[in-house]
Amino acid sequence: MARSVYLHIPFCESICHYCDFNKFYINRQPVHDYLIALEKEIEHTIAKYPPEAIKTVFVGGGTPTALPLRELDFLFNIIHKHLGAYFNEEIEFTFEANPSPLSKEKILLLKDGGVNRLSFGVQTFDDELLKIIGRSHRSIDAVRSIYLAQETGFQNINVDLIYSLPGQTTYQFKDTIEKAFTLGVQHFSGYSLQIEPKTVFYNLMRKGKLQLPTEDEEAMMYEILIDEMKKNGYEQYEISNFALPGYESKHNLTYWCNEEYYGIGAGAHSYVDGVRRVNAGPLNQYVTLINKNGFPYIEEHIVTIQEKMEEEMFLGLRKTAGVSVDLFIQKFDKNIYEIFGEEINMLVKKGLLEETDGSVKLTKNGMFLGNEVFQTFIK
Structure with missing residues (x-):
C-alpha cells in the first residue's frame, strides 16, 4: 500500500545546464490549467487507489517555488482538499526551493501550507561555478534564503550540493562544504555531476568544450564529502545523503526501501498496487490525457517477483x-x-x-x- 506522495511541478524561472528532469520555462505556460489537471489526477488516483494513511509528501520539479503566490496557494488548497484527510500525525511534508531569491511571503505561505521540510538546490557556494552550471542564484542568495527560512520557523532543511563540476577543484569543493556547515542545516545531499542527453552540458561535451575533473579527482571529492560530513556530525545513511540523527529523509527512504508511492504530475513515475507507471511529460499531452481518461499514463509495467x-x-x-x-x-x-x-x-x-x-x-x-x-x- 502506497503511503508516500510525489507531486511534480515542472516550471522553472531558468533552465540549469545539467538538468534533464521534465521541466519548462515558466513564462507563458498554462500554469493554472496544469494545476487543475494535477488536481484531477490526484482525485482520480485516490479514488482508484485509496491510501490508509500518508506519511510523506514531496513537492519537486522543476522548481515548485517558481509558482506565483496565487498559484502556490491554489496548490496547497488542492493538496489539503484531496490528501489532507489521509495525513498521519508525523507527516514529513517536503518542498523543493530555489534560493534565487525566495521571498518572505513565499516562505510564510509554505509554512502556512503545512510544509515542515525544505530542500534548497544550492549546488555550490562558488559564484563562478554557479554561472557555469546555469544557476540563477548566487551564494549570498542561498545564505539569505536559508536564514530567512530558519527565522520563519523551519527546523528541517536540506541543502543539495553537486561536485565534479566543470573546472572544479578539490579545494573549491572543500570550501563549499565548509561554507555549508556554517548554515546549521539538518541534512545534506551530495551528488556527482552526471552528464545527461538533451542538456546544455551534453551538447558541450559532444563538441569537446566541457572540461570535467578526472575520475580520480571526482573520487577525491566524494571522499572529502564523506569525511567532512562525519567530522561535523552528519551520518551517512545513503550513498549520497547525510543527516543529523533523526533528520533522515523519510520520503527518499520510501524509494530506497522499495516501498510503493504515488507519483502525480507531468513526467512523474509511480509505483502503486504492484505496477510501475510513467506519466506523459509534455504539458499539452498530460492535460489532454487527464481530461480524456482521468489518468496520464503512457507506460504501465506489472513488476514481477x-x-x-x-x-x-x-x-x-x-x-x-x-x-x-x-x-x-x-x-x-x-x-x-x-x-x-x-x-x-x-x-x-x-x-x-x-x-x-x-x-x-x-x-x-x-x-x-x-x-x-x-x-x-x-x-
Whole structure:
C-alpha cells in the first residue's frame, strides 16, 4: 500500500545546464490549467487507489517555488482538499526551493501550507561555478534564503550540493562544504555531476568544450564529502545523503526501501498496487490525457517477483544499513542467499560487499563503485 506522495511541478524561472528532469520555462505556460489537471489526477488516483494513511509528501520539479503566490496557494488548497484527510500525525511534508531569491511571503505561505521540510538546490557556494552550471542564484542568495527560512520557523532543511563540476577543484569543493556547515542545516545531499542527453552540458561535451575533473579527482571529492560530513556530525545513511540523527529523509527512504508511492504530475513515475507507471511529460499531452481518461499514463509495467527482489537489492544497497536478510525473507518468503548467493559471495570477495548485523551492505570501496555492484543484481 502506497503511503508516500510525489507531486511534480515542472516550471522553472531558468533552465540549469545539467538538468534533464521534465521541466519548462515558466513564462507563458498554462500554469493554472496544469494545476487543475494535477488536481484531477490526484482525485482520480485516490479514488482508484485509496491510501490508509500518508506519511510523506514531496513537492519537486522543476522548481515548485517558481509558482506565483496565487498559484502556490491554489496548490496547497488542492493538496489539503484531496490528501489532507489521509495525513498521519508525523507527516514529513517536503518542498523543493530555489534560493534565487525566495521571498518572505513565499516562505510564510509554505509554512502556512503545512510544509515542515525544505530542500534548497544550492549546488555550490562558488559564484563562478554557479554561472557555469546555469544557476540563477548566487551564494549570498542561498545564505539569505536559508536564514530567512530558519527565522520563519523551519527546523528541517536540506541543502543539495553537486561536485565534479566543470573546472572544479578539490579545494573549491572543500570550501563549499565548509561554507555549508556554517548554515546549521539538518541534512545534506551530495551528488556527482552526471552528464545527461538533451542538456546544455551534453551538447558541450559532444563538441569537446566541457572540461570535467578526472575520475580520480571526482573520487577525491566524494571522499572529502564523506569525511567532512562525519567530522561535523552528519551520518551517512545513503550513498549520497547525510543527516543529523533523526533528520533522515523519510520520503527518499520510501524509494530506497522499495516501498510503493504515488507519483502525480507531468513526467512523474509511480509505483502503486504492484505496477510501475510513467506519466506523459509534455504539458499539452498530460492535460489532454487527464481530461480524456482521468489518468496520464503512457507506460504501465506489472513488476514481477524476480524484479521486486532485484529492486530490493540495488535500491536497498544504496542505504548504509544495507539489505536485511530477515526482512528479505518476510517480503518474498525466500532466503536472500537462495536467490543472490553467487552474486553476494563474488562481491564480498572483491571487497565491495560485507555481511554484518544480519544485513548485506556496501563496504567503503563499494560506495565508490556502487553502479558496478547494483548492475550485478539485475538479471
